[in-house]
Amino acid sequence: MLPTHQRPPNTPSTHPPRTLTRRSILALGAGSAAALAGCSSPFDDTTRGGGRVLEFTTFYTGPDGALMQTIVDRYNSSQDDVVVRFTAPAYGGDYLTKILTASLAGAPPAILALHSYEIPPLRRFLHTIDFNDLGFSQDDFVDGTWQLATIDGRQYGVTMSTGPAALGYNRALFEKAGLDPDRPPTTGAEFVAAAQALKKSGPWGFIRETGTFNPWLTLNWQAGGDLIDAGSRALFAEPPGIQAGQFERDLVHRYHVEPAQLAGPQLGALFRNQKVGMVFTFPWVLSQLLKTNAQQGTQLDVAPLPQFFGGPRSVVATSHIYCIPKQRKNDAWIQAEAQKFIAWLVREGSVDWAGAQAPASRAAAAAIARSNDPVVRKMALFIDEAKHARFAPYAYRWNQAFQYLNDALDDVVYQGADVAAELRRAAARATESMREPK
Amino acid sequence: MTALAHRRRARRLATAAALVFAILWGLPLLWTLSSSFEGSTTPGSRLLPSDPTLANWEMLVDPGGRAVNIFIAFFNSTVVAVVSTVLALLVCSMAGYALAKLPFRGNAAVLGLLLATMLIPGEVVLVPLFQQFRELGLLNTYGALALPHIVSLLGVVLVRQFIVNLPPDLIDAARSDGANAWQIYRYVVVPLIRPALTTLGILVFLGSWNDFLWPLISTSSPSMQTLPLALVTFRSAYGDVDYGVVMASAALAITPPLLVFLFAQRFIIAGISNTGLKG
Known part of the structure; x- marks a missing residue:
């Protein structure tokens, strides 16, 4: 005999126990499933489009x-x-x-x-x-x-x-640095000069986004280089690639116009807070820049990217x-x-x-x-x-390959690593990862 | 030094070490909460906001079209997590009971199949699962979000192991009193497996609350997004502009599972250790 607390409740021993039949369990389950299946969010007003x-x-x-x-x-x-x-x-x-x-x-x-x-x-x-x-x-x-x-x-x-891409720049910081805000830099030499003048007056001259190859890629193309060849061989360590890498490295370790380590996480926030005079920017940021101008009285503006080297005019x-x-x-x-x-x-x-x-x-x-x-x-x-x-091109496993390039550029720019050695290593790894299985 | 003094000293050292780790683990959470009230847009690593404001939290309700209202996503996550948990407790406990105590042909084979199926990564079944729900017309519904969590293989095995370890005399006594399988399950087994059900409930709740990949694939309208998805859109919309809003959304998202885990962690540990390999 079961202990009292474990006996079915309200079931005196003289009465037959009430049972839940298989049919009622199945009906309950089916009903629940149907109810659940038909439920969409009460806030969703687009699912009843009549099937169209x-x-x-x-x-x-x-x-x-x-x-x-x-x-x-x-x-x-x-x-x-x-x-x-x-x-x-x-x-x-x-x-x-x-x-x-x-x-x-x-x-x-x-x-x-x-x-x-x-x-x-x-x-x-x-x-x-x-x-x-x-x-x-x-x-x-x-x-x-x-x-x-x-x-x-x-x-x-x-x-x-x-x-x-375009050059985002701060007209007010340009003026403060003695630069003409109506004449943003159009060449690599003008870019470095402007960055140095900005740094002398307080803020950083230029900051790149970490973990990307975007500034380098434009520089590489403008130096006459490319990313990969027709056989998916990485071309990072060709002379134009090294020239582009060296330019980025020099901004930090030779001209000291770019920080070796970002103090804060967000490039956009640094630019809007007038901690840096020039950045590379893109169209989807434009509305935010103009909104910042309206709200905070800044003078953020955009201009065509400079032509850094003597190769073809290129913009990532x-x-x-x-x-x-x-x-x-x-x-x-x-x-x-x-x-x-x-x-x-x-x-x-x-x-x-x-x-x-x-x-x-x-x-x-x-x-x-x-x-x-x-x-x-x-x-x-x-x-x-x-x-x-x-x-950027398509290549087999390019998502893996370009990570090697990003890592190499981070080491070059922030750690001052040897440009040629880093890019050669990255190119070798990237080429290997892009090798399609036979 | 006496043995007692040694033990006391060791306990104090262990407590001090645990305190240090607790502070280290807790600092990011504290920083997240603090940053959610930070009005200044100057990036910083302060623990106390320099310009306290509620504006970031207000932005969660009205993100200006740049993301879904976070409370809609919170509602969706709550519905999915609660429904999944309740139904998972029902389904998994019944399945576990059947495997543990109802003799049927192929019982061992079914158990073996369940165990083997647990080795299959979830990503492998994404495409057939999507196809299945598409054919059933369940995509972009709460059904699609909840059903995959209701049948938890780990839950069935967890409950099955717990029931196997119950004293067989109780069930035999109920059977001799004339109780059928449903009554034995409802009045004898369920009250005894509460610790396992608590563990299962917590695991299913956390799993369905934190699920990102399946809601990403199975939903197609912003108002059906769950919190993990909404966090991604907040990160994209505000990550480069105002990380205070991003921190507010993150703080809201982690609070329920954190509370669940803080209050119920001993059940999780006890439940998993009790499954053992017995039976």
Whole structure:
């Protein structure tokens, strides 16, 4: 006999015990599952699109995402055929994991944003695009932009915008240092002179972003170099690469215009707090710079990057290309609607989009230059620089390879390590990691 | 020095060492909390804010379109974590009981299969899981977020081991009183396995609260984001502008699991050590 506290409650021994039947357990489970399955967030107002919801997934996790949302809202209110649902869930490796998982499962977003170097490994999941279907021609795009999504003569996306680098500089600090704020440096020698004058007056002359190869890459290209050759051999340690590395090293260890170690974590915050006179900047930072000027009375400005060496005019840039992945279900309808949306974005959304990135649409350039919005008007500088833009390449396991370059440059710039030795080692490791299995 | 004095001295030294480690571990958390109230945009490593403000926390509610309202993400994470935990306790305890005490053909094979399946990394099943939920029409719902956590293989094994170690006399006595399997489970077994259920509940809660990858893949609208996803968007939106907002979002995100762990850590340790390899 069970102890009292372990007997079923309210069950005198003379009465048969109440049982929960198998059927009622199964019904309870099924009901719970159904209830759970049907529940979406009470705050989500886009899941009831009547089945006509196009997912537009991007990596615009910064303020550019808020701007793109307003453009998408305008499209949604301009037509009743579909609801476009814009998201920017992540950036970098996490973003690609999401895209790749959904693509492998046959249910990717209807439209997704990719960088140019992300298209080659994902092209088997993407539809090819005929510009004629969208009412475009190649001449509708700024030189060098529409080709970013072309592989073996086939077009895998439409370039919406690029993000060329520019020189961010502080006009007030320039004046304080005795420099002309209307004449920012245009050559390597002028750049060093300006940095030295700034440092003499107080702040740092220049600060680079740690853990990246962006200043070096522009310098390398401007010295006539490249990143990798056609056989995926890393070219970091060629003479232009060493010249670029030496220039970066000298800024810290010879001219002392750049710190050997950052006291604070954020380059953007240092620039806005007027701790440094010059930085490399990009279009998506422009609105924040102008907002800082309005709120704090600073005089942050942008100018074309100097031409540091005697090679071709080159400026490192990112790219934003809109692609249409293949679907396992409803593919034809989704592809047709996605093309309509992309065409509308390029034609009707480019001017607004100039508030965050440099649009690739040639037709938008005039309207951008005339705009009343100071951010949009200033974006004309980046659009002009786009014709000199160069982009990181695609190579097998490039994500691993460029980490060796980043580490080498950190050692060179901050530890004063030997430029040639570090870049040779990085190049050897990168070449090995990019070797494709046979 | 007497043995007692030696022991006292050793205890004091151990306490002092533990205190040092506790301070070292706690400093980043304290700095996070302090920075969430920092109004100054000058980067620094102060433990006390130089310009205290609540503006960073206000920005969590209204991020100006640059990220999702953090409290929406908090709500989503809470719903998912609570539902996952409650249903996981039900499902895993029933499965554990069946494997431990209900004789059926293939019992050992099923247990072996569960143990072998635990070796498979979660990333391997991401694509088939996504496909499965897509076919069921469950993507971008709480169902997609919660269901993968409800069936916890570790939980089934944990509960099974706990039940195996229960005195068989209690169950035999209940059976001779005429109790069926459900009554034995409900009135005899469940009260006795509370420590294991507490451990399981904590592990499932923490696992579902901290999950980043599956919510990233299975959700497609900002208002369905869970806290880990929202933190990423806050980091991207504000990381280079105002790290006080980023710290506020981080402080909010880590508080529930930290509290759960602080109050329940002994259950976790006791529960895992009690599973052992017996039975």
